[in-house]
Amino acid sequence: MSLCFCSSLKPSHLISEPDFRFTPPRHHLIPVHLNPAKHLKPNNHIIKALHEEIIGIITPNDVVSDPNNSIGDLKDVVLIEEETKKEGNEDKEGDLSNRFKLRNGREVVEEKAYIVGVARKGEVEDSFRVEDSLCELSQLADTAGLLVVGSTYQNLASPNPRTYIGSGKVSEIKSAIHALDVETVIFDDELSPGQLRNLEKAFGGDVRVCDRTALILDIFNQRAATREAALQVSLAQMEYQLPRLTRMWTHLERQSGGQVKGMGEKQIEVDKRILRTQIGVLKKELESVRNHRKQYRNRRLAVPIPVVSLVGYTNAGKSTLLNRLTGADVLAEDRLFATLDPTTRRVQMKNGREFLLTDTVGFIQKLPTTLVAAFRATLEEISESSLVVHLVDISHPLANQQIEAVDKVLSELDTSSIPKLIVWNKVDKAEDPHKIKLEASNREDVVCISALTGEGLDEFCYAILDKLKDTMVWVEALIPFDKGELLSMVHQVGMVERTEYTEKGTLIKAHVPLRFARLMTPMRQMCVS
Numbered sequence: 001m002s003l004c005f006c007s008s009l010k011p012s013h014l015i016s017e018p019d020f021r022f023t024p025p026r027h028h029l030i031p032v033h034l035n036p037a038k039h040l041k042p043n044n045h046i047i048k049a050l051h052e053e054i055i056g057i058i059t060p061n062d063v064v065s066d067p068n069n070s071i072g073d074l075k076d077v078v079l080i081e082e083e084t085k086k087e088g089n090e091d092k093e094g095d096l097s098n099r100f101k102l103r104n105g106r107e108v109v110e111e112k113a114y115i116v117g118v119a120r121k122g123e124v125e126d127s128f129r130v131e132d133s134l135c136e137l138s139q140l141a142d143t144a145g146l147l148v149v150g151s152t153y154q155n156l157a158s159p160n161p162r163t164y165i166g167s168g169k170v171s172e173i174k175s176a177i178h179a180l181d182v183e184t185v186i187f188d189d190e191l192s193p194g195q196l197r198n199l200e201k202a203f204g205g206d207v208r209v210c211d212r213t214a215l216i217l218d219i220f221n222q223r224a225a226t227r228e229a230a231l232q233v234s235l236a237q238m239e240y241q242l243p244r245l246t247r248m249w250t251h252l253e254r255q256s257g258g259q260v261k262g263m264g265e266k267q268i269e270v271d272k273r274i275l276r277t278q279i280g281v282l283k284k285e286l287e288s289v290r291n292h293r294k295q296y297r298n299r300r301l302a303v304p305i306p307v308v309s310l311v312g313y314t315n316a317g318k319s320t321l322l323n324r325l326t327g328a329d330v331l332a333e334d335r336l337f338a339t340l341d342p343t344t345r346r347v348q349m350k351n352g353r354e355f356l357l358t359d360t361v362g363f364i365q366k367l368p369t370t371l372v373a374a375f376r377a378t379l380e381e382i383s384e385s386s387l388v389v390h391l392v393d394i395s396h397p398l399a400n401q402q403i404e405a406v407d408k409v410l411s412e413l414d415t416s417s418i419p420k421l422i423v424w425n426k427v428d429k430a431e432d433p434h435k436i437k438l439e440a441s442n443r444e445d446v447v448c449i450s451a452l453t454g455e456g457l458d459e460f461c462y463a464i465l466d467k468l469k470d471t472m473v474w475v476e477a478l479i480p481f482d483k484g485e486l487l488s489m490v491h492q493v494g495m496v497e498r499t500e501y502t503e504k505g506t507l508i509k510a511h512v513p514l515r516f517a518r519l520m521t522p523m524r525q526m527c528v529s
């Protein structure tokens, strides 16, 4: 059984991209029989490809002129993925070659996609407008390796429960997608299994229908690099798939003309059981991977250095900042969801102070709940940190909406008790950097930086220390000379305001983390007496 999101009958492109190469395995090739009498125009593009021993895309409608007679037996001329070129589309080689893209190190042919949204009447003014949300969906589609060739939306009080959009709009889209030769239609909200089914039926043919959630899950699937991330994504995919299995086997009934009525339903139950068992196995595996990571985390917590979590909308610049401050080598690129796994590195400040900085997975509006649930353990690291830094791409036209979307996820993660610092990144890219800096300086809790140029990074580190100080406890303690180790630890993790050497030991006045303050209780009493 193959798990796929876009279509319940065939493995979707969104699960496994067509792995297009110029030398495909033999079974992908089918012979082409060319009949010169039928062909009117010579096609030098193909000849060139053949001369260079590159296998080109040829259909029976293509004309091959071979002045040097170097092609040999035309029966051996082969065609890659017959479906990629339909009859009557002779001039599409150029168009097609534009659709070869390098995705995650693989050359793939981009499928044509059409995106659809719904603008809800009476929507809060400050939230994402439907055009903005569709623009983001288009970026997501691009990240997943799809070529968006058209989009539309409809104003509705609420989505149509049967087909998400109204029936008139369905017909309009049907005409558009057939005219544009679209293979996949992506909807901007999560579709119910019923809506998915009805829309596929309405569009007919081989058109696949999927939603934003499936697209995001697919991107995560493509990008999962570690075992934990891969397990988390698989779990999210299976949980998304479970209620959508409905049509997987109904084709059996259709094929047999209804003679094996009920067979499809039985098979659905079998599939659901298999899927549930797989979900159980995955959860167990995840548990063991997580225990392993927990041991690392406990070891890290034993080192008394404060942990600062970097959170923010996808593409805000979190990994760039981590790399800049720590010399780490986390992948940072202008694509959505570049990072899936948390990475922690030590930041050493000029004044000798240190803190640990953790880069986390980016957030997005309409983040699939299955994904939040599957990534909860990873995200829980955020709720265990001493400080949360919310990084904002201030140059983005939708910065405010992105801030709101991040705050929404943070509130779900129970981080309200952790102090937060807001950092406006990409100030270099802002339309009016001066104005942005002025605005930031007038606001408490906002620091303005450019992770790319390094501007404002010293202020950023000092702001972090200030914030960390707020999380600490003020102590005055007399540390005996034989506890030198503790004294240097206090210097390392606390903010020492004053030290004085007395006959009995070192008198310190400092802000220290709570658990240190507890450790120092006897020494604090010595100080009082």
Ligand SMILES: Nc1nc2c(ncn2[C@@H]2O[C@H](COP(=O)(O)OP(=O)(O)OP(=O)(O)O)[C@@H](O)[C@H]2O)c(=O)[nH]1
Pocket: 312, 313, 314, 315, 316, 317, 318, 319, 320, 321, 331, 332, 333, 334, 335, 336, 337, 338, 339, 340, 361, 362, 363, 425, 426, 427, 428, 429, 449, 450, 451, 452, 453
């Ligand atoms: N101009 C400018 N570009 C920046 C800055 N910081 C990051 N970028 C660019 O923004 C893009 C995204 O950066 P990342 O560091 O990958 O963003 P991220 O927040 O880690 O993204 P995800 O991992 O997808 O959540 C990259 O192309 C960076 O070069 C900045 O201060 N100025």
Ligand SMILES: [Mg+2]
Pocket: 318, 319, 320, 331, 332, 338, 339, 359
């Ligand atoms: Mg990143």
